[in-house]
Each structure stands twice: as C-alpha cells, then as structure tokens.
Amino acid sequence: MDDQLKSEYLISYAIIITKICDTEYATLEDAVKYVKNGETITLLDNVPNATGIAIQSGKNFTIDFAGYTYTLVGPGAGSFGTETNGFQLLQGSNITFKNGTIRIAKDARNIKRIIQNYSNLTLEDMQIYSENQKDNEDYTLSINNGNVIFKGNTSIITTSSDIIAFDICKFSSYPSAHVTFDESYTGKITGKIVYDSPDANTHSLTIKGDGHFAGIDKLEKAAANPNINVYGGTYNDTDALKYLQSGGQITVDLNSDVKDDLVVPKNTTVTLNLNGYTISNISNHTINNKGTLDINGEGIIDNVTHQKAAINNELGATATLNGGTYTRSKENGSNSADNGVNPYYNIVNHGTMTINENVVVKQDGQFSSLLENGWYSGSQNTSGTPSVLTINGGTFSGGLNTIKNDDYGQLTINNGTFENVSQAALLNWNIATVNGGTFTSDNSNVILNGRLDDTMDQGILTITGGKFVAAQDKDVIAKMGDGNADSLNRIEITGGTYSSDVSQYVDSHYQVHYVDGEYIIAPMTTKITLSSAQENIHVGDSLTLKATVEPTDSLDAVTWSSSDNTVATVDANGKVTAIGAGKATITAKAGNQTATCEVTVYEVESDVEAPFIDTSKPVDEVTVGINDKESQQNISDTLTSIVDDITNGKEVTSVSDETVENIKEAIENGQVISTEVQVTPVKETEVNAQDKKVLEDYIDENVNIAQYLDINILVKADDQVIEEVNELDKEVTFTVAIPEDLMKEGRTFYVIRVHDGKAEKLETVENEDGTLTFKTDKFSTYALAYEDAQESITTPITPVQPAQPGQSQDDVKGETVVTPDNNQQVTNTQNTQETTKEPKTGDTSNIALYGAMALISLGLVGAIVLKKKVSKK
Structure with missing residues (x-):
C-alpha cells in the first residue's frame, strides 16, 4: 500500500486497524492478504464500516479481535452473484476467530450471512449478533463443510428464539460438516440450531460444556436418526432430550408449551423447569423417566391417553418432584366397575421418587388410583427391587384410592394433604410409614390395609403422626377386601389424631387420649422434672415451678399437690404460695411419674419488739425506747433486706459471717425470724473496760454520766436469739425519759455513742414533754451525759x-x-x-x-x- 492510500485510511479510521506481528495494516482485508500460515492478525480498534472478506483455501491463521467490535456495512463477499457474506471461509483453510464482537450495521448493504463456512473454523469467546441481517436473520452462520468448534463464551445472539442461528447442512459435493461445542463452552445460542443433513455419518452436532441453547430442530429431509449428541447445556425446549447421551446432564428451561412424549434416557440427569408452561402427551407417557429427573416450578404435566401416566418413573430411575401439577384431564372412570375407557394412574413409580411441597396431583376419575407406588402385578418386577416413594408434602385428590402402595412398594409419607371421595386416601399392600399429613375420606375408611404374603404384599403399616378423618360412622382403618384375614395384624400406631378409636393398634408404650371428639395418640410419660428441687420462700410470697415432661410429645396432664397446705399451696399451673413458716413438699405428677420440690417457708415479722415510753407518766430511772413507727419500720426493712440477700445468694457485708450463717440456717429450717430492740442499763462498774476508756478520753471534767446503756438489735428465730445486728441501713430515733430528781435548771443532757472504738456525741433534742430524742444507726455502748451551767459570784x-x-x-x-x-x-x-x-x-x-x-x-x-x-x- 502506498503512502497516499495509507494516509486516506488513517483519516477514515483515525488509527491503524490491524497488525501482524509488528506490521500494521489499515484494514482487516489487507491483513488477510498478507498473513502467513500460523500467524495472528490482531485488531487495534473497533471497525465501524467493514466490508465482506473472502478467505481463500489453504489458509491457516487466527484473527484476534482483541475485545473490539467489527461492524459490517457491506457489500459482502462471496461467489459471483452471491456477494452477501460477512466472511466467506473456503474449504481447506483452518481459521480461528477469537476475543471479539461481530455485528451488522443498520441499513447494511445486502449482508445475508455473517459467516458462510466451508473451512475448519474455531470460534472462541466471540459474540456474533444477527440483528439487521437481511432476510429475517436466519442462518447467521451457515455451516456447509468442515469442522467447527465453539469454545468459551462464544454466543450467537438473535432477536428471537424462532430465528435459525445456524444449520448443519449437506451442501453440494462438500463431504462433511461437524459442529462441536467443547467442554469449555459457556456461551448462548439464542436462535435455533437446525440439523438438515440426510447423511448422519458425515454430518454431526455434539454439545458439551455448560452453554444455553434455544433449541435443536431436525428438518424432515434430515436423517431419521441424526448424528446429534448432547452431553450438557441448558435448553428452552425439550428436543435436546431426544439426543441426550449416556452420562449427559442438562437443564430444560421451558419458554413455551410442549406437546410430546418425553423420555429421559438411562444414565442421564435432567432438570426440568416448568416456568408456568404445560407439557401434554401425544400417545405415550407424558414423561417416561429412565434416568435422574428433577422437576421444578409451576406448570402442568398432563396425560390424555388410556393407561398412560403423566409421570412414569421406571425401575432404576430416580425422580424428584419439587413443583408442578400432574393431571389426567380426560380421565373419566366413574367407579371401580366403570373405567370410562380412559383410566390410569397420574403417577407411577417403579424406581425411587421423592415428592415435595408445591406439588399437586389430581383427577376426577374413580376407577384407577391417583398414584401407584409399586407394581400392579409384582411378577413383572423380576428383580424384586423395592419401589421407594417419599412424600414430604403436596396436595393429592381424587382416584379410586388416592395413594396406592402396591406390590414391592415402600412408602414414607411425612406430610401433605390427601383427599378421597370414592374409597381410601391410602391403600397399603406392602410397607408403608406415615409420619404426618392430613388424610380424609368422604365415603369410606381413610386407610385400607391388605396382606397376601411375606415378600411383596406384607401389609406392614406404621403410623407415627398425622390426622385421619373417615366418613361418618366409619373406622379410620379397615381391611382391604381381598386381603388375608391377618391383614390388620401388622399395624402399629405411635402417634396421630383419629376420628375413630384405634386402640387395638397402639404400641404398649403409648396411650389414647380422647379430646374434643378426637382420639389422640401420644407416648406415656417416662420422666418428669421440675425447674427446682429446693426453694426458700417468705410468707406471702409466691413462685412458679416449671414441669418438664419427657418425651415432649406426651399428652399426660401435670397435676400438682402440697404435703402441707398450711405451709405452702400450689395451683394447677405450678404456682406456689407461702402460707406459714415451715416445710412442705410440692409434687408434680404426669402419668405414673412424679417429681418433687422441697419448699421451706420462712417469715420475717414486720413488727419489731421494742420498748415504748409512756411520756405522760414520770419515770423513776433513765428509760430509753422507740416511740415512732418509722424507726421500727427501718429496723424491719434492714432485717428483711438482709434475709432476702441471703436467700438470693448475694453477698452480705452489713453483718458478720456468723450472723449470715445463723440466719441462713433459720431460713432453711422454716422459722419465724424477728427483731427485738434491747435497751439495758449498765452499772459503771460493769461497762466494757475498753468502751469506758474511750469514753473517759473523750469527755472533760465538766461532763457527768447519768447512765450507761447497752442498746442492741437482736435477731431471733422462733423467739430464740441467734445474732445481733450492729448497724442499720437507716437511722432509728430513740426517746429518752429522765427522772425528775435528775432534772435541774441549767442542766444540759446529751447522748454519747461508743462504737468500734470511737466515741461520738450525738445530736440530742429536748422535747416539750421533757423527753429527749436522738438518732443512731449503730448499736453498742451508749452514755446519757449532762453538763450544768457555770454560776457567776458577785x-x-x-x-x-x-x-x-x-x-x-x-x-x-x-x-x-x-x-x-x-x-x-x-x-x-x-x-x-x-x-x-x-x-x-x-x-x-x-x-x-x-x-x-x-x-x-x-x-x-x-x-x-x-x-x-x-x-x-
């Protein structure tokens, strides 16, 4: 390219568009002309006005779009008269496109195909958009020859899922075309993939990886058994099931209704998301599962054919139904004698099936059962393998019997709603366990149980829970008509609620409780414990004991009693009320089991025993007492606080450890604890020597001692002194009456307290009635002192x-x-x-x-x- 031409391209694109190694080119077409085998062409910028490129035979190179977008404006490339291709890749070349985006510009000139391929082509991490392609966008890629590999996040994006993204076509004399999505594939093909080769040996489609596909179509002219092999991916229709290979694992994410007979092949795993759509059959089972199938979401799976099911789960297959409604919309059998020409089960399980909540199974017919687990004729199950069905929830209604556990059936029902208007909600021939759920029958018994042998019709029924309501005057459980005479002998009940008495089936460790017209089965009580085995409580107070019964689902009522109602009473809820000092045993009983709590009731008397002074009468000696109720209350409050703290295990520092232990013992003995204020006159010769020494050092020669006193707060248990309280939380007011012969004009009285080795003059008030009052919160040695006024001499x-x-x-x-x-x-x-x-x-x-x-x-x-x-x- 000469400098002048190169300059024009630079003006047009503003940069150099491509390079090969260190050589740069103005257009991709130029680079393709000069690229050598094994080299890579790398885009350096977006290309907004690309034209079609034809890559001739014998080429072997890579185009790295480097994250840029290549936009086709036309004209296209191609043979004479067919210049409509964005890229025409001719036979005999090995081409790789990677890391970019290819689009068609709006109003592009006659671009009918983005890639017309005859080469061996690899597409890796490419995003190809069909929008603006002429002639309705079909055949974004046309694969007529060669091996084409899709890798990584390569996508073909169409504006509709009905558009053909690409085809695998037998064209002219070209020998073969093979398309492979390898294990690394994660992209999406939003249009259809069409297989239209009549020769399956030379044309193939293989899908692996984890991509997303709108669907696969096989045209009528294609081989009857096309060479399509699906191993992975997610699909918007069910056609991929036809080509699913052993070991394959796919998801079908429906985006439209389906009318087909679907088969999940053996040794495959399929997840089917209904997304609100309906799948209906043509002539066979709607879904015949031979592999592993999970069904999710809302939607309908319907069958309209005689003796065909909505879901048939074969021997060795596993199905999990997490959602969906399963119907036989044309079922018309009216009773057990009239099949209406089109009867059958909605669901048949010969393998392993789990049904979870959000599943609905229903029909209006009454000739066939709604759901069969096991075999109508056990002789067909030559392996003797059990059919295992677990129902964790869902709604099941209709059928002659709602759930039929047939030959070789092993059924477990944990929850769900089961309704029948014809016969039984559950018919059991082999082994069934019911742990929960609601079962009703409007016209018959709720459960029919039958036994024929010890292999496939054993008649074993275990019920641990659930609610069972039979028709009026009907027993909940009855023998199936053609069962053996011992058909009811292998029934064991350990739980549940029933509309009739089922005592004959109840385990010996359980019992029947008749409550509000229902028979409730619950275990016998094996143990009862109380929240406390010993309690101390004050007279007038109350506490509530909690009883725990084992096992927790026992229905035995707890009854309460007291050994001595004069000490403590107990009500029906375990509330204990202290009546009088002493001890009582509270007993809780459930069934034959008992538990006890030893309750000790103690009392702290609120009235304080204290000397009282009648101020209206003269006294012969110094007299001290308490004349106000507030002071008595302060003493009572202090004792109550101490006792409460000891009872509650709190640390008590206001009294000695010995006092604490003595009070604790009184509490535990259920004694009456009281207080007494003791005021004792003390002769001078009997005063504690240490206290007297402290007092002598404190007063001067003008002070006279009228009386020494010992004032104490005594703690009693049943009137026996157990300790002294040396200090109160609040002050107490004492009144002092003085005899007349000690009274004199000019004489002043006051009180001195000696406590803990310290003397203190207390504030003393002279009252109008001639008495004195003083306040104190400490108790030990006191002295009533006085001083006379000093007289003047003229x-x-x-x-x-x-x-x-x-x-x-x-x-x-x-x-x-x-x-x-x-x-x-x-x-x-x-x-x-x-x-x-x-x-x-x-x-x-x-x-x-x-x-x-x-x-x-x-x-x-x-x-x-x-x-x-x-x-x-």
Missing part, C-alpha cells in the same frame, strides 16, 4: 456613808467606793483550778467553795480600792 461591797457637814470625804469611816466605768460590778467566776477527769455521777454544787471564793473576791476588791486611792494622791 463580791458584796459596804456602802460608803456620805460626808457630814464639816467633814471631808477622806475623814469618813469606811472604804472608799471605786465605781467602775459603765457601772459594772466586779465579779469572780467559779474557780477553774485543774481537777481529775473522773466522770462525775452526782451534783457538783459546793457551798463552802462559794464562800471561799467570796472572801477572796472581797480581798481583791479591797486591793483594787486601795490601789485606786493611792493613785489619786
């Missing part, structure tokens, strides 16, 4: 006579009066010389002392007068 002075006429004042006999300023008297207070601190316990008045003080005062006054007199000379 020195007598002889008056000086006035001078007579002719006399000077100095000649007058007598002493000169010196008048102090402000007319003050000269006084001398009581002598304050040091005395011992021995507390005084009587009157300290001393007349002799006062007289001596008066003489001294006169002497002092005389001295002062003389001194004054001298100073005036």
Whole structure:
C-alpha cells in the first residue's frame, strides 16, 4: 500500500486497524492478504464500516479481535452473484476467530450471512449478533463443510428464539460438516440450531460444556436418526432430550408449551423447569423417566391417553418432584366397575421418587388410583427391587384410592394433604410409614390395609403422626377386601389424631387420649422434672415451678399437690404460695411419674419488739425506747433486706459471717425470724473496760454520766436469739425519759455513742414533754451525759456613808467606793483550778467553795480600792 492510500485510511479510521506481528495494516482485508500460515492478525480498534472478506483455501491463521467490535456495512463477499457474506471461509483453510464482537450495521448493504463456512473454523469467546441481517436473520452462520468448534463464551445472539442461528447442512459435493461445542463452552445460542443433513455419518452436532441453547430442530429431509449428541447445556425446549447421551446432564428451561412424549434416557440427569408452561402427551407417557429427573416450578404435566401416566418413573430411575401439577384431564372412570375407557394412574413409580411441597396431583376419575407406588402385578418386577416413594408434602385428590402402595412398594409419607371421595386416601399392600399429613375420606375408611404374603404384599403399616378423618360412622382403618384375614395384624400406631378409636393398634408404650371428639395418640410419660428441687420462700410470697415432661410429645396432664397446705399451696399451673413458716413438699405428677420440690417457708415479722415510753407518766430511772413507727419500720426493712440477700445468694457485708450463717440456717429450717430492740442499763462498774476508756478520753471534767446503756438489735428465730445486728441501713430515733430528781435548771443532757472504738456525741433534742430524742444507726455502748451551767459570784461591797457637814470625804469611816466605768460590778467566776477527769455521777454544787471564793473576791476588791486611792494622791 502506498503512502497516499495509507494516509486516506488513517483519516477514515483515525488509527491503524490491524497488525501482524509488528506490521500494521489499515484494514482487516489487507491483513488477510498478507498473513502467513500460523500467524495472528490482531485488531487495534473497533471497525465501524467493514466490508465482506473472502478467505481463500489453504489458509491457516487466527484473527484476534482483541475485545473490539467489527461492524459490517457491506457489500459482502462471496461467489459471483452471491456477494452477501460477512466472511466467506473456503474449504481447506483452518481459521480461528477469537476475543471479539461481530455485528451488522443498520441499513447494511445486502449482508445475508455473517459467516458462510466451508473451512475448519474455531470460534472462541466471540459474540456474533444477527440483528439487521437481511432476510429475517436466519442462518447467521451457515455451516456447509468442515469442522467447527465453539469454545468459551462464544454466543450467537438473535432477536428471537424462532430465528435459525445456524444449520448443519449437506451442501453440494462438500463431504462433511461437524459442529462441536467443547467442554469449555459457556456461551448462548439464542436462535435455533437446525440439523438438515440426510447423511448422519458425515454430518454431526455434539454439545458439551455448560452453554444455553434455544433449541435443536431436525428438518424432515434430515436423517431419521441424526448424528446429534448432547452431553450438557441448558435448553428452552425439550428436543435436546431426544439426543441426550449416556452420562449427559442438562437443564430444560421451558419458554413455551410442549406437546410430546418425553423420555429421559438411562444414565442421564435432567432438570426440568416448568416456568408456568404445560407439557401434554401425544400417545405415550407424558414423561417416561429412565434416568435422574428433577422437576421444578409451576406448570402442568398432563396425560390424555388410556393407561398412560403423566409421570412414569421406571425401575432404576430416580425422580424428584419439587413443583408442578400432574393431571389426567380426560380421565373419566366413574367407579371401580366403570373405567370410562380412559383410566390410569397420574403417577407411577417403579424406581425411587421423592415428592415435595408445591406439588399437586389430581383427577376426577374413580376407577384407577391417583398414584401407584409399586407394581400392579409384582411378577413383572423380576428383580424384586423395592419401589421407594417419599412424600414430604403436596396436595393429592381424587382416584379410586388416592395413594396406592402396591406390590414391592415402600412408602414414607411425612406430610401433605390427601383427599378421597370414592374409597381410601391410602391403600397399603406392602410397607408403608406415615409420619404426618392430613388424610380424609368422604365415603369410606381413610386407610385400607391388605396382606397376601411375606415378600411383596406384607401389609406392614406404621403410623407415627398425622390426622385421619373417615366418613361418618366409619373406622379410620379397615381391611382391604381381598386381603388375608391377618391383614390388620401388622399395624402399629405411635402417634396421630383419629376420628375413630384405634386402640387395638397402639404400641404398649403409648396411650389414647380422647379430646374434643378426637382420639389422640401420644407416648406415656417416662420422666418428669421440675425447674427446682429446693426453694426458700417468705410468707406471702409466691413462685412458679416449671414441669418438664419427657418425651415432649406426651399428652399426660401435670397435676400438682402440697404435703402441707398450711405451709405452702400450689395451683394447677405450678404456682406456689407461702402460707406459714415451715416445710412442705410440692409434687408434680404426669402419668405414673412424679417429681418433687422441697419448699421451706420462712417469715420475717414486720413488727419489731421494742420498748415504748409512756411520756405522760414520770419515770423513776433513765428509760430509753422507740416511740415512732418509722424507726421500727427501718429496723424491719434492714432485717428483711438482709434475709432476702441471703436467700438470693448475694453477698452480705452489713453483718458478720456468723450472723449470715445463723440466719441462713433459720431460713432453711422454716422459722419465724424477728427483731427485738434491747435497751439495758449498765452499772459503771460493769461497762466494757475498753468502751469506758474511750469514753473517759473523750469527755472533760465538766461532763457527768447519768447512765450507761447497752442498746442492741437482736435477731431471733422462733423467739430464740441467734445474732445481733450492729448497724442499720437507716437511722432509728430513740426517746429518752429522765427522772425528775435528775432534772435541774441549767442542766444540759446529751447522748454519747461508743462504737468500734470511737466515741461520738450525738445530736440530742429536748422535747416539750421533757423527753429527749436522738438518732443512731449503730448499736453498742451508749452514755446519757449532762453538763450544768457555770454560776457567776458577785463580791458584796459596804456602802460608803456620805460626808457630814464639816467633814471631808477622806475623814469618813469606811472604804472608799471605786465605781467602775459603765457601772459594772466586779465579779469572780467559779474557780477553774485543774481537777481529775473522773466522770462525775452526782451534783457538783459546793457551798463552802462559794464562800471561799467570796472572801477572796472581797480581798481583791479591797486591793483594787486601795490601789485606786493611792493613785489619786
């Protein structure tokens, strides 16, 4: 390419479009002309206006689109008169397209095909869009020859699932075409794949990996047995089932109704998502499963053919029904004698089947049963392999019998609703276990049980739960008419609710409870336990004991009793109420089993025993008491708090460990715990020496002790003192009455407390009635003390006579009066010389002392007068 031409391309694309190794080209077509075998052409940018390219025979290279988009605008490439292809890949070449997108521009010029292939072609991680392709988008790829491999995330995106994405075509003299989606494939083909080769030996389609496909169509001209092999993928129709190979695993994700007879091949796994659509049959079973089949979602699977089922699960196959409605819409048998020409089961299981909730199985016919598990004729099951059906839920209605567990059948029902208007909801010939579900029959017994032999018709029925309602006046369980006489001998019931008495089948460890017209089977109680084996409780309080019965599904009622209702009572709910101090045994009984709780009731008396002072009467000695209810309540509250904390296992520090243990013992013995305030006068000689020493060090010589007292709070159990409380949470007010002979004008009384080696003067109030009150929260040694007011002494002075006429004042006999300023008297207070601190316990008045003080005062006054007199000379 000359420089001028190259420059024009650069202007058009703005960059160099492709390169081979280090050589760059302006167009992909140029690169294709010069590429050598084994080389890779790499796009360097999007191509918005590509034209068709023909790749001649004998080429062997790769086009790496490098994530870019190649948009065709036309004209296309091709043989003379057919220049309609985006790419024409001729026979004898080996071409790889990878890592890109190919589109057709809107209003492209006559692009009818993106790839017309005759070569060996590999498509890896390519996104190919048919939109804007001329002639309705069909045949985005046309594969007429060669081996074509789809790898990775390669997709052909059409605007409709009805569009043909590509075909595998026998064309002219080209020998073969083989299309393979390998194990790495994860893309999607949103249009149909069409197989239209009449020669299955030379043309094939193989699908592996995990891609998504709209569907596979075989045209009429194609071989009767086309060479199509499916091993994996997800499909929007059921045609892939026809080509599913052994070991294959696919998902059918329906997007339309289907009318076909479907077969799941042996040794394959199929997941069928109904998505609300209907599958109906043509002439055989709607779905005949020989492999492993899971059905999900809402939708209908219907069968309209005589003696054909909606689902037939063959011997050795496994089916799991998680959803769907299974019908025989033309079933018209009216009773067991009239088959209506078109009777059969909706579902037949000869293999292993599980039915879960959200499944509905129904029909209006009454000639055939709705669902058969096992064989109508066991002789057909030459292997003797059981047919195993597990029903975990769902709704089942109609049929002569709703569920028929036939020859070699092994049935387990865990839940579900089973309704019948003709005969039984469950007919059992072999081995059936019912753990739950609701079973009703409007016209007959709910369960028919039959036994013929010990191999395939054993008549073994076990019921552990469920609800069973038979027609009025009908027994829930009855013998199947043509069964042996012992058909009811192998029935065992350990649970469930029944409309009739089934006692004859109930296990010996279980019992029948008749409740509100129903017979309920429940296990006998094997054990009963209480939430507590021992409790301490205060009179007037209550607690609730919880009884646990084993096994938990026992229906035995729990009854309660007390060994002594004067101590504690118990109601029907296990609520225990303490009545009086003492001990009682509370017993809970269920069936023949009992459990007990030993209840000890203790009492803390709210009334406090304390001395009371009648203030209206005089007393002969110092008397101390408690006259207000609040103080008594404070004492009671403190004791109650201590007892409650001990009962609840809390740490108690307000009293000694010994006190705690003594109170705990009283509680455990169910005794009455009370308090007493004890006030004891103590002689001076009997006062605790240490307390007396503390007191002597605290007071001075002016303080007199009227009375020593020992004040204590006693704790009693059944009136026997067990401990003392030395401190309260709140203060208590004590009243003190003083005898009249101790009362004196100017005398002040107060209380001193000695506690824990410390003396403290308490605030003492003198009341109008002559009593004193003080408050305290600690209890030990107390002293009622007093002090007398100190008296003043005035020195007598002889008056000086006035001078007579002719006399000077100095000649007058007598002493000169010196008048102090402000007319003050000269006084001398009581002598304050040091005395011992021995507390005084009587009157300290001393007349002799006062007289001596008066003489001294006169002497002092005389001295002062003389001194004054001298100073005036």
